[in-house]
Amino acid sequence: MSERDSERSVSQTVRAQLALRDMILSGQLRPGERISELQAVDITHVSRTPVRLALVRLEDEGLLQAIPSGGFMVKAFSERDILDSIELRGTLEGLAARFAAERGASARNLEPLKECLADLDQLVRQDPVSEEAFSAYVTLNARFHALLTELSGSAPLIRQIDRVSALPFASPSGFVMAQSALPEAHQILLIAQDHHRIVVDAIENREGTRAEAVMREHSRLAARNLRLALRNRTHLDLLPALALLKSAAD
Amino acid sequence: MSERDSERSVSQTVRAQLALRDMILSGQLRPGERISELQAVDITHVSRTPVRLALVRLEDEGLLQAIPSGGFMVKAFSERDILDSIELRGTLEGLAARFAAERGASARNLEPLKECLADLDQLVRQDPVSEEAFSAYVTLNARFHALLTELSGSAPLIRQIDRVSALPFASPSGFVMAQSALPEAHQILLIAQDHHRIVVDAIENREGTRAEAVMREHSRLAARNLRLALRNRTHLDLLPALALLKSAAD
DNA sequence: TGAACTCATTATGTATACATATATCTCGAT
DNA sequence: ATCGAGATATATGTATACATAATGAGTTCA
Numbered sequence: 001m002s003e004r005d006s007e008r009s010v011s012q013t014v015r016a017q018l019a020l021r022d023m024i025l026s027g028q029l030r031p032g033e034r035i036s037e038l039q040a041v042d043i044t045h046v047s048r049t050p051v052r053l054a055l056v057r058l059e060d061e062g063l064l065q066a067i068p069s070g071g072f073m074v075k076a077f078s079e080r081d082i083l084d085s086i087e088l089r090g091t092l093e094g095l096a097a098r099f100a101a102e103r104g105a106s107a108r109n110l111e112p113l114k115e116c117l118a119d120l121d122q123l124v125r126q127d128p129v130s131e132e133a134f135s136a137y138v139t140l141n142a143r144f145h146a147l148l149t150e151l152s153g154s155a156p157l158i159r160q161i162d163r164v165s166a167l168p169f170a171s172p173s174g175f176v177m178a179q180s181a182l183p184e185a186h187q188i189l190l191i192a193q194d195h196h197r198i199v200v201d202a203i204e205n206r207e208g209t210r211a212e213a214v215m216r217e218h219s220r221l222a223a224r225n226l227r228l229a230l231r232n233r234t235h236l237d238l239l240p241a242l243a244l245l246k247s248a249a250d
Numbered sequence: 251m252s253e254r255d256s257e258r259s260v261s262q263t264v265r266a267q268l269a270l271r272d273m274i275l276s277g278q279l280r281p282g283e284r285i286s287e288l289q290a291v292d293i294t295h296v297s298r299t300p301v302r303l304a305l306v307r308l309e310d311e312g313l314l315q316a317i318p319s320g321g322f323m324v325k326a327f328s329e330r331d332i333l334d335s336i337e338l339r340g341t342l343e344g345l346a347a348r349f350a351a352e353r354g355a356s357a358r359n360l361e362p363l364k365e366c367l368a369d370l371d372q373l374v375r376q377d378p379v380s381e382e383a384f385s386a387y388v389t390l391n392a393r394f395h396a397l398l399t400e401l402s403g404s405a406p407l408i409r410q411i412d413r414v415s416a417l418p419f420a421s422p423s424g425f426v427m428a429q430s431a432l433p434e435a436h437q438i439l440l441i442a443q444d445h446h447r448i449v450v451d452a453i454e455n456r457e458g459t460r461a462e463a464v465m466r467e468h469s470r471l472a473a474r475n476l477r478l479a480l481r482n483r484t485h486l487d488l489l490p491a492l493a494l495l496k497s498a499a500d
Numbered sequence: 501t502g503a504a505c506t507c508a509t510t511a512t513g514t515a516t517a518c519a520t521a522t523a524t525c526t527c528g529a530t
Numbered sequence: 531a532t533c534g535a536g537a538t539a540t541a542t543g544t545a546t547a548c549a550t551a552a553t554g555a556g557t558t559c560a
Contacts, residue, residue, distance in 0.1 A: 011543065011544090012543075012544065012545095013543080013544090034511095036510085036511065036512085037511080037512070038510080038511080038512095046544080046545090047544060047545045047546070048512095048544095048545080048546080049299070049543080049544055049545065049546085050543075050544065050545090052303070052512090052513095053302070053303075053306065056303065056306055056307070057306070060310045062409075069511090069512090069551085069552060069553090070511070070512050070513080070551080070552075071511070071512065071552095080404075081404075081405055081406055084349075084404040084405075084406050084407055085406045087345070088342075088345065088404075088406055088407055088410060091341060091342070091345050092338075092341070095337070095338065095341050099334075154330075154331075154334040154338075155331055155334075156331055156334050156335045156338055156414075156420075157334055157338055159312075160338060160410065160413075160414065163410075163413070164406075164410065170406075261513065261514090262513075262514065262515095263513080263514090284541095286540085286541065286542085287541080287542070288540085288541080288542095296514080296515090297514060297515045297516070298514095298515080298516080298542095299513080299514055299515065299516085300513075300514065300515090302542090302543095319521085319522065319523090319541090319542090320521080320522080320541070320542050320543080321541070321542065
């Protein structure tokens with residue numbers, strides 16, 4: 001019921017944006033495919049005006065690409081693009097961690113991050129990590145990264161990180177679920193959590209360079225997960241984001 | 251004449267975007283001020299539909315801020331925001347330089363960058379740098395940074411750098427003209443050019459870390475210029491970008 | 501057979517009318 | 531005098547009609 005309420009209260013523009021985004025990420029609209037406004041109108045059942053705004057928003061979200069002669073097409077990403085986006089996020093989160101450290105995040109501001117860290121600890125402790133635990137991990141992990149980003153205290157940086165993380169395959173939790181299907185799952189989780197711990201410690205001790213380096217390395221776990229997932233091509237269904245991957249067959 | 255042609259050929263949306271951007275950067279629309287669609291219609295003489303698109307574009311350009319209840323206001327930046335944006339650009343350009351170095355930019359791709367470097371050398375050699383030389387420097391400097399960014403070969407990274415550099419005070423050439431009025435002008439120019447030379451050298455020798463570090467430091471010259479310009483409050487008129495600065499008086 | 505041109509179709513660009521939400525100002529009551 | 535309610539004005543949200551540009555199919559000519 002609350003969903004129907006929110007559906008009613010939300011603007012047509014947002015509704016269209018959500019619907020189109022879903023179709024792109026689920027692969028119903030394929031990379032390279034042109035997406036005309038009228039087609040989008042049919043899909044979303046809203047008129048051209050909000051549809052057009054939704055398309056523009058999806059463009060700067062990075063999911064669509066403007067066609068020079070007008071209109072939009074679904075953006076296609078190479079594996080390299082994805083890896084670069086991950087490295088990019090790592091670099092920005094590294095900067096955020098450095099800012100937090102150098103500027104002396106107050107104990108009060110560090111508190112939520114530490115709580116989040118403790119919650120994550122509890123999850124990671126289980127040896128065979130249950131499916132639900134993985135799902136909870138994804139949520140908490142996202143929260144940890146969001147808190148860390150906030151801790152930088154830099155609005156321009158927060159903005160950029162949010163923009164990069166909007167691409168599902170570049171987001172901090174983008175490949176965690178895929179990882180759950182891997183034999184190395186628990187091991188990677190332990191390493192990731194160790195990174196989390198180190199970063200908080202470094203920030204607390206004002207070790208900017210250390211905090212930065214660790215966050216950079218941390219993001220490379222996502223790259224590792226991606227490569228592993230692509231190799232054992234099982235469970236790719238856990239990665240809707242890969243619908244955007246340029247297939248080599250094309 | 252060509253200007254009139256281009257004015258005619260360009261879409262109303264772009265025209266509105268340009269007009270509004272000018273007014274924001276020139277300070278005719280002040281930070282914090284709400285900018286209603288009808289007001290924008292009056293200013294730009296185009297109808298609400300393209301005006302609205304222009305406003306959305308200016309929002310993700312970073313010049314406007316969405317108001318929760320709808321509409322937009324001119325974004326206000328603190329001095330800290332500006333400094334952070336510069337550091338952010340430096341970090342991203344550093345990553346671009348590292349990519350270029352690690353991935354082995356080919357001699358053929360390095361050529362244009364080296365030419366640009368040589369052109370800059372000639373300008374910098376003059377001791378009292380003329381006004382025109384400064385202006386030429388701005389152009390060439392922008393070109394150098396663009397070429398370097400391209401050299402990373404990473405579309406996602408290029409995109410991000412372009413986004414950051416869209417803010418006038420974060421762009422590589424944002425404070426060069428202001429610098430021209432300073433007594434330290436020539437000295438800073440020499441240092442900047444030395445950075446340029448080192449970065450090219452590092453890329454050529456595949457020294458990724460060195461290239462990255464130098465580009466980071468390079469961006470801090472802009473921060474230095476900003477501080478100097480704000481201190482000797484003369485020649486602030488050379489910095490239209492500062493129209494966006496939150497005044498302490500407010 | 502292939503290249504180019506024409507015309508029909510379909511796309512986007514723009515303006516505007518209408519609907520709805522939000523802010524403001526006045527007036528009245530406490 | 532201050533607070534609150536209601537009306538008025540003004541904002542944005544949405545739909546749609548019309549204008550214009552791009553696209554593609556079919557045909558004709560070299």
